[in-house]
Amino acid sequence: MLDRRNFVLSAGALVLASTLPLAAVAQDAAKIGFVYVSPIGDAGWTFQHDEARKELEASLGTKIETRYVENVTEGADAERVIREFAASGSKIVFATSFGYMNYVERVAKQFPNVTFMHATGYKSGKNFGNYNARFYEGRYLNGVIAGKMSKSNIIGYVAAFPIPEVLQGINALTLGARSVNPNIEVRVIWTNSWYDPGKEREAAMTLISQGADMLTQHTDSTAVVQAAEERGVHAFGYHSDMSKYGPKAHLTATTHHWGDFYIKTVSEVLAGTWKPENVWGGFKEDMIRLAPLNPAVPGDVKTMVEELSAKLKAGTFHPFTGPVVDQAGTERLAAGAVIDDATLGKMDYFVQGVASRLPSK
Amino acid sequence: MPELPLRLEPRAEPSRLMPYLSPLLAVALMLAAGVLVFSALGKDPIEGFRLFFLNPVKDAYGVSELLLKATPLMLCATGLAIGFRANVWNIGAEGQFILGAVGATGVALYFEGSESSLLLPAMVVGGALAGAAWASIPAFLKTRFNANEILVSLMLVYVAQLLVSWLVFGPWKDPDGFNFPQTRMFDDAALLPILVEGTRLNQSLLIALAVLVAGYVFMYRSHTGFKMRVAGEAADAARYAGFSANRMIWIGLLCGGGAAGLAGMAEVAGPMGQLTDKVSLGYGFAAIIVAFVGRLNPLGILFASLLMALLFLGGEQVQQYMNLPSSISMVFQGMLLFFLLGADVFIHYRLVIGRRSA
Numbered sequence: 001m002l003d004r005r006n007f008v009l010s011a012g013a014l015v016l017a018s019t020l021p022l023a024a025v026a027q028d029a030a031k032i033g034f035v036y037v038s039p040i041g042d043a044g045w046t047f048q049h050d051e052a053r054k055e056l057e058a059s060l061g062t063k064i065e066t067r068y069v070e071n072v073t074e075g076a077d078a079e080r081v082i083r084e085f086a087a088s089g090s091k092i093v094f095a096t097s098f099g100y101m102n103y104v105e106r107v108a109k110q111f112p113n114v115t116f117m118h119a120t121g122y123k124s125g126k127n128f129g130n131y132n133a134r135f136y137e138g139r140y141l142n143g144v145i146a147g148k149m150s151k152s153n154i155i156g157y158v159a160a161f162p163i164p165e166v167l168q169g170i171n172a173l174t175l176g177a178r179s180v181n182p183n184i185e186v187r188v189i190w191t192n193s194w195y196d197p198g199k200e201r202e203a204a205m206t207l208i209s210q211g212a213d214m215l216t217q218h219t220d221s222t223a224v225v226q227a228a229e230e231r232g233v234h235a236f237g238y239h240s241d242m243s244k245y246g247p248k249a250h251l252t253a254t255t256h257h258w259g260d261f262y263i264k265t266v267s268e269v270l271a272g273t274w275k276p277e278n279v280w281g282g283f284k285e286d287m288i289r290l291a292p293l294n295p296a297v298p299g300d301v302k303t304m305v306e307e308l309s310a311k312l313k314a315g316t317f318h319p320f321t322g323p324v325v326d327q328a329g330t331e332r333l334a335a336g337a338v339i340d341d342a343t344l345g346k347m348d349y350f351v352q353g354v355a356s357r358l359p360s361k
Numbered sequence: 362m363p364e365l366p367l368r369l370e371p372r373a374e375p376s377r378l379m380p381y382l383s384p385l386l387a388v389a390l391m392l393a394a395g396v397l398v399f400s401a402l403g404k405d406p407i408e409g410f411r412l413f414f415l416n417p418v419k420d421a422y423g424v425s426e427l428l429l430k431a432t433p434l435m436l437c438a439t440g441l442a443i444g445f446r447a448n449v450w451n452i453g454a455e456g457q458f459i460l461g462a463v464g465a466t467g468v469a470l471y472f473e474g475s476e477s478s479l480l481l482p483a484m485v486v487g488g489a490l491a492g493a494a495w496a497s498i499p500a501f502l503k504t505r506f507n508a509n510e511i512l513v514s515l516m517l518v519y520v521a522q523l524l525v526s527w528l529v530f531g532p533w534k535d536p537d538g539f540n541f542p543q544t545r546m547f548d549d550a551a552l553l554p555i556l557v558e559g560t561r562l563n564q565s566l567l568i569a570l571a572v573l574v575a576g577y578v579f580m581y582r583s584h585t586g587f588k589m590r591v592a593g594e595a596a597d598a599a600r601y602a603g604f605s606a607n608r609m610i611w612i613g614l615l616c617g618g619g620a621a622g623l624a625g626m627a628e629v630a631g632p633m634g635q636l637t638d639k640v641s642l643g644y645g646f647a648a649i650i651v652a653f654v655g656r657l658n659p660l661g662i663l664f665a666s667l668l669m670a671l672l673f674l675g676g677e678q679v680q681q682y683m684n685l686p687s688s689i690s691m692v693f694q695g696m697l698l699f700f701l702l703g704a705d706v707f708i709h710y711r712l713v714i715g716r717r718s719a
Binding site for chain 2: 033039072081163164345347348359
């Protein structure tokens with residue numbers, strides 16, 4: 001029964017309760033979720049995304065609050081993690097690996113008021129954008145250095161899977177190397193895993209024993225740089241500056257910088273001006289950089305690399321400028337032509353100069 | 362070497378009740394140790410427990426996710442338990458799970474575009490047969506050459522992973538998938554119907570419950586099941602009674618493989634909707650823990666699979682809300698198994714303090 005005293009009490013409680021959410025809203029920071037495919041660690045793909053997350057927090061301060069889940073396999077569990085971020089009030093969810101694509105797509109449809117950004121995929125929607133970086137630009141510069149400095153003319157490349165992004169890197173490195181040294185041969189060993197330090201190291205050792213004196217990898221660990229240091233050959237890091245894992249071996253690295261992009265995207269979403277788009281940034285957008293060059297790199301090579309970086313920044317040079325000829329001798333790009341993004345995104349061949357074959361289709 | 366004044370002595374008569382209480386004791390010890398883990402990481406243990414064990418099931422959607430995650434564990438663990446009871450140590454349910462996914466995907470892709478209501482049953486059969494076929498390799502090698510089934514079944518997991526990798530990079534690759542390692546998305550006719558609208562929980566839960574019941578009937582109500590239990594508990598007696606050891610090995614491995622194959626089918630025809638190289642999330646290995654925590658008994662497995670699923674979901678939650686590292690789920694799983702094995706020792710042994718009087 002609701003008597004008078006109870007009524008006063010409950011009315012008071014009601015007033016109190018109704019003011020609480022208001023106070024909470026005024027202070028509430030916008031929640032941003034990050035889904036990582038591997039543990040953060042201290043170098044690599046996820047590490048660079050997490051560095052960018054910290055830059056985002058530093059830049060936007062109390063306006064936002066970031067959360068993350070690491071080591072989320074690209075299987076059915078990913079959908080639950082992504083959905084939980086959305087359901088628990090996140091404004092934006094960044095899903096940082098290709099295999100999350102179909103799960104992001106499904107959750108994005110269920111949460112139209114949340115913005116979803118997916119890295120390295122090809123799908124998008126009303127509240128669902130994707131982003132990627134032109135990793136191959138850095139690879140081309142690595143190739144130029146390797147081509148100039150290799151004595152054996154053999155470059156070893158440890159790679160995870162023959163997807164377009166990886167093939168772009170191998171081909172760009174080969175084109176860069178052969179632009180300064182037509183005798184260069186690139187040998188590839190597949191590890192069939194993004195992260196398997198043991199296998200990566202084994203592959204690096206095999207490549208060294210085949211005569212490679214320049215190594216690089218498109219995998220997630222520092223094993224290849226460490227192997228190069230041990231055996232006294234040179235290496236190029238990837239994702240992160242890996243010089244501390246091979247102070248002598250590490251000539252430079254192609255490094256990823258997502259911070260500015262995260263800050264821009266989050267600011268736009270908070271301001272209500274965000275539009276879904278496909279972001280593909282490189283040197284020009286400062287998404288890709290070269291790590292500081294090792295003193296072992298000769299002065300003339302350094303100058304050459306600086307000139308090329310300036311051109312990449314200015315947008316006056318594209319690593320995939322014809323003629324590009326594939327392994328079978330077929331011309332894929334006519335002399336002087338520049339590859340378009342759609343063709344680049346579907347790359348499924350090796351250029352001339354790569355000695356290994358693609359796994360059979 | 363000086364001997365510690367501690368030793369284990371066999372009990373004259375092991376308790377009949379303790380085998381059932383020891384999993385509960387293990388859970389209690391895991392929770393107690395969890396307090397230490399949360400405190401050591403500098404987090405509030407009460408909040409940690411709330412997030413880890415309650416938050417995942419705070420609403421109906423959470424419960425549906427728990428059931429979805431527990432389903433493949435139930436399936437794999439029931440199949441494994443049949444073999445484990447007869448001392449047939451199939452450690453390769455993970456590989457059999459993958460083959461089940463491959464078998465079901467093969468059917469789905471072969472009949473692509475079909476809207477027949479027979480497609481799903483065909484995928485179920487395809488998945489179970491493929492899983493059983495994979496498990497028949499260690500069964501054959503064991504019965505024919507006495508090759509250790511633990512090693513053979515385990516190593517075949519890696520072969521299965523390479524096989525699925527080859528398929529999704531090669532012949533089964535989605536032609537419109539920009540060379541990414543995945544098959545086409547399945548048609549609706551090849552997807553398991555959803556049980557509760559708005560969730561991902563699908564009919565595979567019903568299949569898993571049916572398998573649990575079938576497993577129970579087989580183990581406790583059939584003559585073969587009886588023989589397998591005898592073989593596990595008293596190998597000499599089974600031999601004396603003339604039970605065929607080879608037959609038990611075949612049954613144990615085929616049941617394990619078939620059930621794991623069903624689970625693999627349910628993954629591709631359920632939450633994934635396609636085959637990728639990431640189809641396995643470690644269900645086959647986690648199911649080994651589930652089988653033992655569940656005392657190799659279907660009812661126990663039902664509860665153990667829910668607990669195990671909760672450990673996975675809770676691990677995600679404490680990451681999201683407390684920034685704890687992803688390995689936290691594994692730490693809890695490890696503690697659970699450790700305490701269970703520890704508690705089990707004391708069913709048959711007791712700790713005696715003091716030096717041996719001899």
